[in-house]
Amino acid sequence: MDETDELLSIRAAELYYEENKTQDEIGQALRLTRWKVGRLLAQAKQQGFIRIEILHPRARRLPIERRLREERGLDDAIVVSSAGVSGAEELQARTAQAAADYLTALRPVPRTLGVSWGRTLFDISQHLRNGWATGVNVVQINGGVSLNRRPGTAAATAVAIAQKGGGSATLLPSPAILEHLATKEAIESDRVVAGVIELARSADAYLFSAGPADHTSVHIESGYLGDRDVDLLVQKGAVGDVVGRYIDSDGNIVDPALDARTIGLTLDELRAGPLRIAVISGRAKHAVADAVVRSGLCSVLVTDEATALHLLDG
Amino acid sequence: MDETDELLSIRAAELYYEENKTQDEIGQALRLTRWKVGRLLAQAKQQGFIRIEILHPRARRLPIERRLREERGLDDAIVVSSAGVSGAEELQARTAQAAADYLTALRPVPRTLGVSWGRTLFDISQHLRNGWATGVNVVQINGGVSLNRRPGTAAATAVAIAQKGGGSATLLPSPAILEHLATKEAIESDRVVAGVIELARSADAYLFSAGPADHTSVHIESGYLGDRDVDLLVQKGAVGDVVGRYIDSDGNIVDPALDARTIGLTLDELRAGPLRIAVISGRAKHAVADAVVRSGLCSVLVTDEATALHLLDG
DNA sequence: CGCGACGCTGCTCATATGAGCAGAATCGCA
């Protein structure tokens, strides 16, 4: 397109999109045939001069979702729009809402849903409507009894999801990470705990998030790990954690000893699930989102636009 | 529009604008008639959920231009888009380009064009094409021999506009502001100077900018005023200057004594011109732009989107 | 200078879309 046509296409676009003139009227104004106007508008679009945004908290980016499915091999992807977002927490809320919407629309409705816990999962539980399902049983897939915070946020999440879905929750009564391997093995061999994990293994779907490998991690907040521990994990290549297990950028466990002291489904058990919905958003989680997708931990990803574009274009 | 319809309208908009589906196809996908889809899309637009931007350095905002004409009584207005602008200087460049475009398209072509000088006018002169007019005579309308900077930027501006327009420039060989009233009167009574000012009074069109009343003012840079002087002017209510004359928010001269020492057209003489094109953009000039428009100093305004919106919505 | 190839123009025709309207459904109020 030469200079003159480029300028004309902009003038035409202004009249078409801002003034709602017909292509015929624009032709008269610019002394062009209406066909020429149509072609100029097509060129303007094709050259990317026209940007159309949908400004709404529930808006999604379907073309990006398609690319995630096609280029990253996901079964499904939900990408919320970042258009007009004020701050990071708004993006979290939008993503949580989208995850809740996805769960609600999910067919067939899972009879047993395995869930992790954390800030993201809690948000999702809050965004779910009462009656989002009828009779969903929720089971925790990793340990989550908090050590120093008000106990029960993990439990509250699972219970809320279950109650609003007209079912009941099965809690995993255990800390996330134990200090000694022996303790972990003892807890794991407990009848109740073993039963819960067994139930978790057989869930129809998993819903989980991932945490960043930095000092904002919920594991530090909960007292399972110290700043020091996280620094060491990062040194070993950790980009974040999934169900309490720290992984590197390829999705491999970075510290097998630590992993052995972590209660809940293993990553391979998680990966064996038929439907694995990961909900991951925010700048800090770009790297771990990539690792989760790369290693096939999730089959469905709910995320924000910026994270999605990071996964696609680096 | 209730919650359900709002959500549906967003889904429809995604399919329509991002996936290029027809309303009929969307109807099938969402189990709606195509008429319902059309109505949902109309509602989405009307509620402002759909934003269409034209991303191009030459893009203008026609609806805002119309409002400026209608609500601020301008004969014409040119508003450049701020969409996708990286920094302040890009906005200046866009505005200067728009002013150059406006001059080039101006009919009838003015035989004599009165110009002020400054950063903005210089930019315009650079953006004009060679041969933008044939035989335009340019005359300076205010004094502009710089005291401490390389002399001639003012002259270079007028000369460039004239040369590219196939005409010649008449310079006003005088400083902008004199220290003593007597000196000013002496210079003004000089045959040559008086002749130039007389020619300036009879120009077919004026092209000028305005400066902010702050320490970035070109009058400080040129040595006509000190930081102290400007502070005093601001105290007296100055919002900026036009052709070297400082005005308050109603367009009145704030310091008559200073004004009397300023060489060039008076504001009333400027206001008497048949076509008065002001080119004003940038955050710092919002107040002075308002004063210029409010007091009828310009009949045509070339500006940026943010400044225009400031003039319209405060 | 001649000739083929390419791109651009203005058209016809098919399709997509918006305006307007009559009947159906819903609402509000007694």
Add this chain to the structure above:
DNA sequence: TGCGATTCTGCTCATATGAGCAGCGTCGCG
């Protein structure tokens, strides 16, 4: 509950738009 008022729905019809195509001009190359 009944009834008028209002909104909503699905339609017809007019219009706007995009696809495709033949003719023209222009360009590059021999």
